[in-house]
Amino acid sequence: MAALTASELRKTYAGNEVVAGLSFAVEAGTCFGLLGPNGAGKTTTLRLCLGLTGPDSGEIVLNGHAIPDDAQAARARIGVVPQFDNLDPDFTCAENLLVFGRYFGLKDAEIRAKIPQLLDFAGLSSKAGARLSTLSGGMKRRLTLARAMVNDPDIIFLDEPTTGLDPQARHLIWDRLKQLKSAGKTLILTTHFMDEAERLCDTLIVIDHGRKIAEGSPRQLIAEQIEPQVIEVYDEYHGQLDNFVKNEKHLAERVETSGETAFFYCRDPRQLLARLAEVDGLRYVHRASNLEDVFIKLTGRELRD
Amino acid sequence: MLPQPSLLGWLPVWQRNFLVWRKLALPSILGNLADPLIYMLGLGYGLGAMLPSIEGQPYVAFLAAGTVCASTMNAATFEALYSAFSRMHVQKTWEAILNTPLGLGDVVAGELFWAATKSLFSGAAILVVITGMGLTNGPLALWALPAIVLTGLAFAALGLIWNALAPSYDFFMYYFTLFITPMTLISGVFFPTDQLPGWLALIGGWLPLAQGVALVRPLLAGQVPADALIHIMALLATAAVAFAIALHLTRRRLLK
Numbered sequence: 249m250a251a252l253t254a255s256e257l258r259k260t261y262a263g264n265e266v267v268a269g270l271s272f273a274v275e276a277g278t279c280f281g282l283l284g285p286n287g288a289g290k291t292t293t294l295r296l297c298l299g300l301t302g303p304d305s306g307e308i309v310l311n312g313h314a315i316p317d318d319a320q321a322a323r324a325r326i327g328v329v330p331q332f333d334n335l336d337p338d339f340t341c342a343e344n345l346l347v348f349g350r351y352f353g354l355k356d357a358e359i360r361a362k363i364p365q366l367l368d369f370a371g372l373s374s375k376a377g378a379r380l381s382t383l384s385g386g387m388k389r390r391l392t393l394a395r396a397m398v399n400d401p402d403i404i405f406l407d408e409p410t411t412g413l414d415p416q417a418r419h420l421i422w423d424r425l426k427q428l429k430s431a432g433k434t435l436i437l438t439t440h441f442m443d444e445a446e447r448l449c450d451t452l453i454v455i456d457h458g459r460k461i462a463e464g465s466p467r468q469l470i471a472e473q474i475e476p477q478v479i480e481v482y483d484e485y486h487g488q489l490d491n492f493v494k495n496e497k498h499l500a501e502r503v504e505t506s507g508e509t510a511f512f513y514c515r516d517p518r519q520l521l522a523r524l525a526e527v528d529g530l531r532y533v534h535r536a537s538n539l540e541d542v543f544i545k546l547t548g549r550e551l552r553d
Numbered sequence: 554m555l556p557q558p559s560l561l562g563w564l565p566v567w568q569r570n571f572l573v574w575r576k577l578a579l580p581s582i583l584g585n586l587a588d589p590l591i592y593m594l595g596l597g598y599g600l601g602a603m604l605p606s607i608e609g610q611p612y613v614a615f616l617a618a619g620t621v622c623a624s625t626m627n628a629a630t631f632e633a634l635y636s637a638f639s640r641m642h643v644q645k646t647w648e649a650i651l652n653t654p655l656g657l658g659d660v661v662a663g664e665l666f667w668a669a670t671k672s673l674f675s676g677a678a679i680l681v682v683i684t685g686m687g688l689t690n691g692p693l694a695l696w697a698l699p700a701i702v703l704t705g706l707a708f709a710a711l712g713l714i715w716n717a718l719a720p721s722y723d724f725f726m727y728y729f730t731l732f733i734t735p736m737t738l739i740s741g742v743f744f745p746t747d748q749l750p751g752w753l754a755l756i757g758g759w760l761p762l763a764q765g766v767a768l769v770r771p772l773l774a775g776q777v778p779a780d781a782l783i784h785i786m787a788l789l790a791t792a793a794v795a796f797a798i799a800l801h802l803t804r805r806r807l808l809k
Binding site: 321348 | 559565568569572573644645646648650651652653654655656808809
């Protein structure tokens with residue numbers, strides 16, 4: 249069964265179509281990524297899926313429930329990690345979990361029995377009685393993740409779960425998300441970090457201007473959308489790069505320049521590498537292409553803020 | 554799991570606010586008590602010494618009944634404005650709750666009942682103090698407690714309308730200067746409304762604070778209020794209609 253299906257969703261705010269005929273399906277037990285630049289319609293799509301706002305047209309079925317009509321019942325089996333921290337600052341870690349569990353109609357004794365296990369999952373066992381103000385950003389995010397697990401949900405929505413975290417904290421969150429997936433949970437994730445999507449997502453869609461512009465597994469998208477190798481060439485002094493690009497662009501399938509950097513996307517980089525070895529004043533990095541290259545190719549290099 | 558939506562969906566929201574309050578209960582009660590009591594004692598005995606008895610009772614007893622109602626109104630109003638706004642707009646507590654099976658109706662009802670509870674704490678605390686001072690007359694005064702709850706519900710619901718419209722905390726000042734303060738002066742809190750021009754007294758008599766005063770003052774004096782049912786229904790109707798409007802406006806604000 250699909251954990252979530254959305255068909256032909258449309259939503260307009262003040263004459264601006266934020267979601268413009270979006271369709272996708274999420275297989276149960278997988279991690280699904282919803283990617284797109286700022287303003288692409290990701291957050292609105294999540295709000296639609298949770299029944300927090302109604303679509304102008306289109307259909308959503310979440311965990312077998314029609315959304316938004318049956319959203320409250322659906323949310324009983326859903327966990328949400330929002331983009332911005334909305335933990336209760338007046339409470340300790342344990343109280344946050346207790347109070348949140350009550351919103352799901354759970355009995356206090358039931359919740360209290362779960363709290364040690366939830367705190368352990370979040371790596372916060374020693375912080376049960378700690379006030380929120382004493383927690384770091386990473387700890388708060390982990391507590392938010394634990395809070396989303398209080399009702400033992402089937403599906404967990406994560407809106408940019410690692411934005412603003414340091415690498416250690418990000419890796420810990422990724423590790424927990426992988427655990428959840430192994431436990432059979434469905435994860436629905438939005439992120440700006442392509443390495444995060446590449447690591448976690450089984451399938452993903454890229455949206456822009458409320459429309460789906462690509463869909464597939466990270467590997468599939470990289471294979472289909474882009475050349476397998478990238479050489480990034482940086483200008484060390486001035487003036488070298490333009491000439492180099494002009495003379496050597498036939499050695500790559502595609503070249504993009506952005507400021508002082510040229511990106512050579514190619515299938516066979518050997519000739520280009522040989523040329524680079526002969527040129528002075530250019531620095532380069534040779535790497536396999538990744539999801540970020542796909543994302544940039546699909547959505548462009550311009551800023552979206 | 555609760556069957557959703559549930560008649561008791563507001564309860565966990567109320568419990569959340571109660572748990573926060575419990576951590577700060579003593580300073581909160583003292584703070585809510587001190588200000589109205591200082592006014593009541595200062596005006597009641599200071600001004601009262603110069604005044605003849607009003608409606609057959611000393612001025613301080615007259616003012617005590619008004620103070621119970623005004624404090625009830627203020628407690629409910631502050632909670633429904635500043636505190637609810639913090640939870641809705643600043644802390645995003647409501648947003649967190651809306652990701653659970655609870656709906657916006659549960660959240661706003663939880664806030665309504667919580668603000669009414671806070672107003673009950675406040676009104677009841679003053680009732681205890683003035684009873685200790687001998688300013689109430691007989692057990693009928695206990696019936697002031699449900700009247701306080703009704704007054705609190707009405708003002709909580711009215712405050713939640715303004716909360717739903719507020720862009721920032723500054724906006725609440727207008728509610729006090731345009732609505733709460735003038736109402737306090739024409740609802741018979743400080744002086745009988747027959748001192749007012751007829752048309753103003755008429756307007757004052759329709760306002761929810763006057764409905765509360767019309768119930769509480771006779772009860773504290775040991776009398777059954779005249780037209781009690783009308784006042785009760787007026788407060789209930791105010792609460793119900795204002796709640797419906799507040800919910801509609803909050804839905805437009807948060808779930809668009």
